[in-house]
Amino acid sequence: MAFSCVVGLQWGDEAKGKIVDVLSPKHQYVVRFNGGANAGHTVKFEGKTFKLSILPTGILCPNATAVVGNGVVIYPPRILEELAQLTEGGVSGKERLLISSSAHVIFPYHFEQERLSESDRGSTEAIGTTGRGIGPCYEDKAGRRWAIRMVDLLDKAVLLAKLIPVVDRKNRIFRALDPNAKQFDANDLANEFSAYGDILRENIRDTQVIMSDCAGKNIGVLFEAAQGSLLDIDHGSYPYVTSSNSSAAGIWSGSGFPASRLTQTYGIVKAYTTRVGGGPMPTELLDGPEGLGERIRRIGREYGTVTGRPRRVGWLDAVALKHTANLNDANVLCLMLLDVLSGLEELKIAISYELDGKEVVGFPSDAAMLGRCKPVYETLPGWSEDITTARKPSDLPAAALAYIRRVEQLVGRPVGVVSVGPDRCQTIWMNGGNGA
Ligand code: IMP
Numbered sequence: 001m002a003f004s005c006v007v008g009l010q011w012g013d014e015a016k017g018k019i020v021d022v023l024s025p026k027h028q029y030v031v032r033f034n035g036g037a038n039a040g041h042t043v044k045f046e047g048k049t050f051k052l053s054i055l056p057t058g059i060l061c062p063n064a065t066a067v068v069g070n071g072v073v074i075y076p077p078r079i080l081e082e083l084a085q086l087t088e089g090g091v092s093g094k095e096r097l098l099i100s101s102s103a104h105v106i107f108p109y110h111f112e113q114e115r116l117s118e119s120d121r122g123s124t125e126a127i128g129t130t131g132r133g134i135g136p137c138y139e140d141k142a143g144r145r146w147a148i149r150m151v152d153l154l155d156k157a158v159l160l161a162k163l164i165p166v167v168d169r170k171n172r173i174f175r176a177l178d179p180n181a182k183q184f185d186a187n188d189l190a191n192e193f194s195a196y197g198d199i200l201r202e203n204i205r206d207t208q209v210i211m212s213d214c215a216g217k218n219i220g221v222l223f224e225a226a227q228g229s230l231l232d233i234d235h236g237s238y239p240y241v242t243s244s245n246s247s248a249a250g251i252w253s254g255s256g257f258p259a260s261r262l263t264q265t266y267g268i269v270k271a272y273t274t275r276v277g278g279g280p281m282p283t284e285l286l287d288g289p290e291g292l293g294e295r296i297r298r299i300g301r302e303y304g305t306v307t308g309r310p311r312r313v314g315w316l317d318a319v320a321l322k323h324t325a326n327l328n329d330a331n332v333l334c335l336m337l338l339d340v341l342s343g344l345e346e347l348k349i350a351i352s353y354e355l356d357g358k359e360v361v362g363f364p365s366d367a368a369m370l371g372r373c374k375p376v377y378e379t380l381p382g383w384s385e386d387i388t389t390a391r392k393p394s395d396l397p398a399a400a401l402a403y404i405r406r407v408e409q410l411v412g413r414p415v416g417v418v419s420v421g422p423d424r425c426q427t428i429w430m431n432g433g434n435g436a
Contacts, residue, residue, distance in 0.1 A: 001220040002026060003257070004264040007248050008228030009324040011237075011275040013304070013311065014268040015336040017041040017057045018419060020224050022427060023266070027220035029065050030058025031211070033254030034244040035226035036073040036106060036137070038130040040305025044422070048089045053306060055082045056224050059093055064222075066093070067207050070102035071244060071254020073137040074150060076196035099200060100207040100255075101151035107189060109170045110136040112182045116174060127240055128277030130306050138243035146170070150204050153197025160190035208256030215261050223251050223262075229324035230275075237367050240279020248328040267330025267413065269321060271338040271403075272296055274311040276304045280371035283314035283350045292344070300340040315348040315377065318410035323363035325411050332416035335404060339420040344382040347403060350375035351410060380406060388421045393430055404430070 004023060008014040021043065024030050037053040044050075045060045052059070054074065059066035068074065079099070086093035110133030117136070118126045129135060140147040146166040152159050163186040174181035197204070214221050227246035230236045235247055244250060252259040275281045285293030293313045296302065302311035325333065341347060353360040353373035364370045383397040390396050396404075396418075404415050418428040 001218040002264055003215070003221050003262050004266065005223040005225065005248050005251060005262055005328075006266045006268060007225040007328050007330070008246070009230075009267045009269045009321055009328070009330065009333075010228045010273055010317075011230045011281070012039075012228040012246075013274055013276070013302075014228060014270050015419065016224065016268045017043050018336070018422065018424070018427075019266055019268055019334050019417065020057045020222065021045075021060070021424060023222055024058035024061035024064050027058070027064060027222035029067055029210075029214055029219065029221040030056040030061065031067040031069055031221060031223050031255050031257070032056045032226060033069040033071045033223055034246050034250040035242060036132060036134050037075055037078045038132045038134045038242060038306060039226035042305055045089070045091070050085055050089060050091075051305070052082055052085075054078050055093070055097070058222055058224060059086070059096065060091060062092070064096065066097050067210065067255070068097070068099045068103060069207055069211075069255035070100040071250055072100070073104050073106050073134055073141070073244075074099065075106040075133065076153070076193065076200065080196065080199065094203065097203050098205050098207050098210065099150055099203045101149065101204050102206075102208070103150045104137055104141045105148045105150060105153065105193065106133040106137045107148070107184075107193070109167065109174075109182075109184045110140075112174060112184075113170065116177045116181060120177065126278055128279075132306070135243045150197075150200075153193050154201060154204065156190055156194035159194050159197070160186060163190050211255050211257035215258050221257060223248075223255065223257070225250065229327055230320060232327075235324075235327050235365075237279050237370055238365065240277065240367050247324065264332065265328050265330045266332050266334055266416075267325050267328055268334045268336060269407070270336050271316060271341050272300075273314045273317050273320075274300075274302050276307070276309050276311050280367055280373075281312055281314055282319075282353060282370065282373050282375045283317045283348075284312050285314050296340060300337055315350060315375070316407070317350045317375065318407070319350055319353055319375075320363055321407075321411050325413050330413055333407070333411060333413050334417040334419065335407060335415050336419040338400065338404075338418055339386070339388045339426075341382065341403075342387055343384055347380045347382050348377040349380065349406065349410065351378045352376045378406075388426060390420050390428060391425070392428060396428070
């Protein structure tokens with residue numbers, strides 16, 4: 001039985017949802033282990049469109065049990081909205097959802113805290129966060145004084161006792177930072193959030209025990225990472241990262257599943273690079289409204305699912321990819337959105353970085369240093385053919401195959417899957433694979 005993980009190898013938005021959709025029927029459990037509603041997945045299922053951000057996308061697979069692990073930070077109204085969306089779309093969800101009792105809760109004061117913190121950093125230093133309260137909630141978790149977990153929503157008296165000192169301190173800090181900052185009321189929050197606890201009571205469980213059980217009994221589990229590995233708090237372009245381990249490193253801590261048991265790690269890679277928010281991106285195309293960057297953005301519909309922001313676009317960065325593929329020990333690469341590159345005369349891949357005239361070894365962990373790195377490019381011929389109807393490797397033009405083979409060589413890992421469009425059928429299994 002497979003213990004698989006789908007993880008992004010870039011700065012998020014690698015189209016992980018499509019691979020999850022293909023893989024989830026082969027697993028009994030689908031698990032989110034990091035992040036929260038900062039992720040955004042638009043998933044088409046049986047002709048209907050669902051916008052999920054906190055529930056695992058695998059919940060759309062009718063036989064799977066969905067788990068929101070302890071490493072996720074949860075804004076409960078968002079879970080309820082997503083469950084309502086599923087019901088409206090004719091998909092059962094609530095009865096197949098387990099939420100870790102140890103997952104931390106995002107309250108409205110976390111949104112205000114994030115707003116104050118980002119405006120305090122100013123426009124040049126702002127991280128460009130999604131405004132979903134993610135960072136402040138993880139700060140409270142790590143700080144251990146002001147944190148509230150899902151289990152606390154199950155008893156209103158306990159919740160209120162915890163909220164009173166937290167809200168008092170947050171209100172005072174917010175006022176000190178901005179006299180017009182929003183203020184919060186512990187009683188109102190306790191009423192509202194204990195009501196969410198009541199609705200979700202049956203779903204809130206010790207999910208770590210369930211994960212151990214799956215490992216012990218060989219019950220298949222699929223882990224869905226949110227964001228991309230370059231946004232990982234420990235291994236990404238710090239401090240322009242998210243506040244969780246968005247690489248496979250987060251599985252063990254964020255779900256309790258012994259990650260030593262993983263059998264397959266799918267590293268999801270867009271055929272070019274995108275990034276939303278601030279921070280360095282060595283291969284970014286800054287060539288104006290008529291340039292290639294804009295063309296790729298338009299064809300690839302590169303706008304944030306959560307915030308609608310235009311994504312920054314650039315060439316494929318093999319230096320960054322090698323770093324994240326190794327970090328995750330990805331045994332298969334899935335090369336997504338290859339069709340977006342059709343029609344370009346030539347394509348570039350960054351094969352190394354230079355800093356002050358010298359080649360840089362590895363991927364710099366310091367954002368300031370990364371920001372000063374200049375990519376060294378290799379140029380490959382493009383292809384003019386529309387590849388959206390290709391279904392097997394031999395349907396692809398020679399230049400597209402050469403591009404895929406070069407990615408494999410540079411990253412040192414096989415490309416097992418190539419995606420040439422959003423539809424499930426627009427998936428090419430390479431190297432004799434068929435997804436079975
Ligand atoms: P936060 O996760 O909202 O704190 O944002 C931190 C950084 O991660 C910002 O640059 C965001 O744009 C980025 N980010 C967070 N979630 C995603 C995602 O799902 N896709 C791409 N970027 C993301």
